[in-house]
Amino acid sequence: MPQLNPSPWLAILLYTWLVFSIMIPPKVMAHKHLNEPTPLNTKLMKTTSWNWQWS
Structure with a gap:
């Protein structure tokens, strides 16, 4: 089998x-x-708890 010339x-x-x-x-x-x-805002978002009607 012939070899390729390198x-x-x-x-x-x-x-x-x-x-x-x-x-x-x-x-x-x-x-x-x-x-x-863009850099994200570093302030923490204020969350409120849910006011469930049946509790």
């Missing part, structure tokens, strides 16, 4: 790593989220 596949692997590790992350990180999270 020289073109090594170059393809290295170019793919170059693209994925250098060129793509800055493009992905440049996107801004449309809905920025």
